[in-house]
Amino acid sequence: MPKKKTLLMPSSIKILQELGENIRLARLRRKLSAEQVAERAHISRLSLINVEKGAPSVAMGIYCQVLFILGLEKDLLKIAADDLLGRKLQDAQLTVKERAPKRKNK
DSSP states (O other): OOOOOOOOOHHHHHHHHHHHHHHHHHHHHTTOOHHHHHHHHTSOHHHHHHHHHTOTTSOHHHHHHHHHHTTOGGGGGGTTSSOHHHHHHHHHTOOOOOOOOOOOOO
């Protein structure tokens, strides 16, 4: 069965590419080779290359494992932490509805 190709919006592709580049730069700042990071993350060197390219086909767990090896795994907690739009939408719909009075049983 052929593998399904992930379709993303161009803006999402750019974000993933930037994420991959940031991971690559973090690896280089730590003076770690691609082979060292791949070995420590228990992934192939090709998978690491795909992470650093921002490939959408790479599993989130692999991104997480690479970030862990680089000491950056807690950065994942920052994703959607400050959801301003969601909070505004939630607040806009927080109208207090009046309930009908309870019926008295006869």
